[in-house]
Amino acid sequence: MVEHIPVMLKEVIESLKNVESPQMIVDATLGLGGYAEEILNVFPATLLVGIDRDEQAISLAQKRLVSFAERVHIYNSPFSAIAMVLSKENAEPDGIVFDLGVSNLQLSSPERGFSFQNDGPLDMRMEGTSGESGYSAAQIVNTFSEKELADIFWKYGEERYSRRIATGIVRFREKNGPIQRTFQLVEAIRSSLPAPVQRKMGGHPARKVFQALRIFVNDELQELEKGLQGALESLAPGGVIVVVSYHSLEDRIVKYAMKDWKTSDHGDLLTRRPLKPSEEEVEKNYKARSAKLRAFRKKY
Ligand SMILES: C[S@@+](CC[C@H](N)C(=O)[O-])C[C@H]1O[C@@H](n2cnc3c(N)ncnc32)[C@H](O)[C@@H]1O
Structure with a gap:
């Protein structure tokens, strides 16, 4: 069984707690369901909508979250289509989380071709070889x-x-x-x-x-721009967007999108400077070393 240690989990949950009694939280990068499981535990009355473009991740997350099945809706989709995905739900989300990049499942599967440390076919499509990417x-x-x-x-x-x-x-x-x-x-x-x-x-x-x-x-940077825009449009008033990024190209897009939102009076930054993982976390999980968390709250 592949493990993916969720990065900055405590800080993600704390950011989501800025919303009182959230009805619905979207995990736009469900992966192996690490964040999702914690969200379902911490917010026992909340519906969790999970999105991922990777079918393999979706089926593993589905298994992991089976005991919460009645509070979980999962969609196999790129997050650039978040607004369309959420139009199938009857409510606006109070929180949307993005944990960018690849999961350990993708990195550690040689047949996916993501890693320079494992020999495999040079593929790298998150949708898998049958995808339309x-x-x-x-x-x-x-x-x-x-x-x-x-x-x-x-x-x-x-x-x-x-x-x-x-x-x-x-x-x-x-x-x-x-x-x-x-x-x-x-x-x-x-x-x-x-x-x-x-x-x-x-x-x-x-x-x-x-x-x-x-x-x-995977057209990741365009995906991110569209995903953030779709998230802001879909979010309920007073809702929170939380993004964890792993390199400067991603972080720059998140930083300027949130600055723009603030300038155009859509709400407020919850993080003036990005949060970083604790030394203790980085020691335990090397992947966390470059993580940055930014959060934004939409106006009421
Ligand atoms: C870092 S992992 C998320 C791990 C998850 N937070 C957990 O705790 O298990 C990122 C996931 O996002 C997915 N992903 C990346 N870009 C995406 C996109 N544009 N649309 C949908 N899913 C995407 C990947 O397939 C991967 O499963």
Whole structure:
């Protein structure tokens, strides 16, 4: 059984407690249901609506939440469609939570192709191979031009060696044929960077390229912009939006969306500065190290 340790769970719940007796809370990134289970325990009269674009996650969350079944409605959908999903419910939510990025289930399943640490087919689609999300990571790596690849690595991975790596990948595929597996991509990246550069990079040399491809394949930044907008529109007056992000590209979008909402008088920031996990949490769960939580309360 795959485990995903929920990040900043205590802080997420505290933020939701800004609403008195919530009728409905939406977990827009249900994942393995870690937040959802705690929400159902802490708010015993609340309906939980869970959304995820990953079918595998949905079926595991459904099993986990079976004892709460009469208070749980689950939808397999990207959160950019949150307004449409919620139009199937009869009420407006009092809280909406986003816990961005990938789950441990996705990262630790080699056949999903998200991880540079496991060998598997280079896929990375959160919807799975049967989804409609367009290109897999392999299609991008094998068919995009050197310039297009460099732009993706720079824009979505902030990889300073983006050009060198793109050149290396194109050379690698010309010489060896299509790159089909995660470890082949790692090899192509390593072969484009001299050893001293790799040592200077701090962290795995493939980390940022894998992040960039994952964001591009799943259109994650546009999803986030649309998801936040849909959440604000769907939320009940006085309701709260809580977002946990894991890298600066995500956090920037959340920060400016909430600032904009405040400027246009939609409500107030509950977090002037983002909350960060405690040292104790980071010690126990390395994935939490980059987390930032921002929360906003819609006006009555
Ligand atoms: C970090 S995990 C959430 C973990 C969850 N909070 C828990 O405690 O188990 C993120 C989840 O969000 C989903 N996800 C990411 N982007 C999404 C999107 N645009 N629409 C719907 N689900 C998305 C992923 O499939 C993944 O299952």
